[in-house]
Amino acid sequence: MIRNPKPIYITLFVSFVLSILVSTCLLLVEKISLATLLLTFVLIFVFSFLLFFYSLEYFIYRKIKLIYKTIHSLKTQKYDAKLSNYSLLNDPITNMNKEVINWARDQKEQLDELKKLAEFRKEFLGNVSHELKTPIFNIQGYIHTLIDGAIDDPEVNIRFLQKAAKSADRLSDLVADLLAISQLESGELHMEMERFDINAMVKDVYEQLEVRAKDKGISLIIKEGCNKPFYVYADRYRIRQVVVNLVINAVKYGSEFGTTTAAYYDMDKNILIEIADNGEGIEQEHLPRIFERFYRIDKSRTRESGGGGTGLGLAIVKHIIEAHNQTINVRSTVGKGTTFGFTLKKGAGN
DSSP states (O other), rough: SSSSOHHHHHHHHHHHHHHHHHHHHHHHHOOHHHHHHHHHHHHHHHHHHHHHHHIIIIIIIIIHHHHHHHHHHHSSSHHHHHHHHHTTTTTTHHHHHHHHHHHHHHHHHHHHHHHHHHHHHHHHHHHHHHHHHHHHHHHHHHHHHHTTGGGGTTHHHHHHHHHHHHHHHHHHOOOOOOHHHHHHTTTOOOOOOEEEHHHHHHHHHHTTTTTHHTTTOOEEEETTOOOOEEEEEEEEHHHHHHHHHHHHHHHHSSOOOOEEEEEEEEEEEEEEEEEOOOSOOOOOGGGGGTSSSTSSTTOOGGGGGGGGSSOOOOHHHHHHHTTOOOOEEEEEEEETTTEEEEEEBBBBTT
């Protein structure tokens, strides 16, 4: 028995059986010549074949074809050319079954993706609301306190105004970072590519953050053998953002009286830049999400260790590096420290 026979086979089989049955009945009822019997068999076979064939075509196959069109229109919007090649010589029912299964699988994948996006959007909105709420409430509290009479107290007014200004600055930084991420994701930011020495840039960032590092007794160093020019071809301003974020991160979460180390490696067409600390490290379960917006490794640990930050630094870093068509990664060992590494296209002169 043929499994899932094609319609043409079914039509031929039914026509043949019907012709045999009718011819046998005629032969039993009355004596007819062999030529008449063969002619009768052929006529019945042709008539029944055409009858079944067009019945399948008009009453079944056309409805299946309509289902095909609906499925293909939902999937690709390009179904006419493909469907015009279908015929009863194929197996439309089996094909339709496969098509429906594939369509259902695609729909499930899309639904799963939409659920992930919805969950991400919900989490993102919650995080943004939380991050905005803190500085806004602080500003409101300081201003209302001043309005209620503290403005006349010389020991309080300047201090409260300074705190309100600090919260306003944090609010401004948050909005600026959100705008930067939006522009990076949409590709609106144009990269101003140029050749520069990445080692000189790191040293400049070290000087900028020297006071912050000294507050924790952290030494900012260049790895032995790497203290020479390493030229890259990139957007100087954006890469400086990357270096500043990574060094601040290393200082913030590095061990007190520890080190933050920069190193460079020649990778043929690229230069690998690494910024490492010898802090407490990051557990492996957190590493895949480290570059997500507002992701906190320790929800209970706020910004007291670094004095600020919008929670968007590493997300911006990742977007900037990817905008250069390069990669960034992180490796970490609990109790030993964390290393962030990113690549940049090598500039002439190395």
